[in-house]
Amino acid sequence: MITEILKIDENSLKRAKNLITEGKTVVFPTETVYGLGANAFDTAAVESIFKIKGRPNDNPLIVHVHKDYDILSLVSFVPGYAKKLAEAFLPGPLTMVYKSRNKVSPAVSCGLDTLAVRIPSHKGAQEFLKYVNLPVAAPSANVSKHVSPTSAEHVYYDLKDKVELILDGGACSGGIESTVLDCTGEYPVILRSGLVSKEMIEREVGFCGVHCPKAGERVLSPGMKYKHYSPDCPITLCDTVDEALRYYDNLQGYKSVYFLCEDCAAQKLTGKNILNLGKTDSEMAASLYSALREGEKKADYIIAITPHCEGGIMTGVLNRLKKACGKG
Numbered sequence: 056m057i058t059e060i061l062k063i064d065e066n067s068l069k070r071a072k073n074l075i076t077e078g079k080t081v082v083f084p085t086e087t088v089y090g091l092g093a094n095a096f097d098t099a100a101v102e103s104i105f106k107i108k109g110r111p112n113d114n115p116l117i118v119h120v121h122k123d124y125d126i127l128s129l130v131s132f133v134p135g136y137a138k139k140l141a142e143a144f145l146p147g148p149l150t151m152v153y154k155s156r157n158k159v160s161p162a163v164s165c166g167l168d169t170l171a172v173r174i175p176s177h178k179g180a181q182e183f184l185k186y187v188n189l190p191v192a193a194p195s196a197n198v199s200k201h202v203s204p205t206s207a208e209h210v211y212y213d214l215k216d217k218v219e220l221i222l223d224g225g226a227c228s229g230g231i232e233s234t235v236l237d238c239t240g241e242y243p244v245i246l247r248s249g250l251v252s253k254e255m256i257e258r259e260v261g262f263c264g265v266h267c268p269k270a271g272e273r274v275l276s277p278g279m280k281y282k283h284y285s286p287d288c289p290i291t292l293c294d295t296v297d298e299a300l301r302y303y304d305n306l307q308g309y310k311s312v313y314f315l316c317e318d319c320a321a322q323k324l325t326g327k328n329i330l331n332l333g334k335t336d337s338e339m340a341a342s343l344y345s346a347l348r349e350g351e352k353k354a355d356y357i358i359a360i361t362p363h364c365e366g367g368i369m370t371g372v373l374n375r376l377k378k379a380c381g382k383g
């Protein structure tokens with residue numbers, strides 16, 4: 056199979072619609088990361104997503120729809136707080152989990168009675184979803200466990216010859232995956248932190264829980280139990296620049312060691328190889344995955360340094376960075 060990368064226009068959208076309706080997959084851009092999409096009503100097509108990615112078959116998928124899609128045709132109940140949050144943040148990087156009407160293939164939610172729904176704000180994603188006018192099940196378009204893709208080139212590196220079409224919408228502005236929010240209870244609960252932060256949600260609806268499963272407890276968002284976001288080279292996380300330099304001094308047998316850190320830490324590491332995440336929270340979110348992918352190409356060892364700011368979207372950034380480093 057030859058993988059084509061096409062800019063989004065009338066022609067490529069037509070081709071994308073044909074592929075999706077034939078039960079094939081199409082990669083499309085979103086404001087967070089690229090998604091590997093298939094028709095959510097078509098079980099064989101949804102199952103092929105799991106095969107292409109090598110994804111464990113108990114990790115459910117998010118369904119993507121355009122902004123005018125009737126969500127109540129897919130889910131049975133949208134609580135008041137969820138309507139308020141949808142009003143405030145959608146289209147955007149917030150995925151909401153509802154009780155399912157079981158209209159899409161059971162393969163989407165891996166047999167759970169809930170359905171995760173996302174309305175991306177990316178212009179190209181909206182065009183694609185509007186054009187196909189179907190719910191599109193899509194995980195991030197990377198090989199399972201690898202770093203999520205924030206450009207068409209990242210997708211090509213992972214899925215070359217495994218998908219027919221990558222719709223190229225440029226670099227993703229957000230850079231980490233959407234917040235996954237359980238909306239089946241009395242109040243919202245964050246299952247995966249992301250670009251819509253707990254603080255932002257609480258400003259709208261007063262209270263938001265965070266699901267942190269204890270050892271042995273059932274995980275509500277199955278994806279969170281797996282190893283994720285890892286570059287193809289060893290990586291370690293240090294808390295401070297001093298700790299990172301000590302680690303570096305003791306590291307033996309590596310020829311190309313890179314420090315992955317925020318800009319203010321980079322300033323203290325003159326003469327060293329740097330993967331600079333930038334200065335602001337949103338710069339760090341947007342650059343994290345491309346820095347990890349650049350790192351695995353150039354480095355034979357990455358020493359990451361924890362950025363000093365916490366809360367807001369940094370909760371999501373730190374969560375991904377820790378997972379990439381095998382911690383958390």
Ligand code: TXA
Nearest residue numbers: 087089090115116169170171194195232233276277278
């Ligand atoms: O930003 C994003 O969310 C990207 C883009 C492509 O939209 N998608 C993405 O999908 O990150 P994926 O498959 O890599 O992660 C989906 C997460 C997983 O942690 C999964 O367990 C959780 O959402 N999830 C999906 N359906 C669920 C459900 N019914 N209940 C609880 N968690 C669910």
Ligand code: MG
Nearest residue numbers: 194195203232
């Ligand atoms: Mg993923």
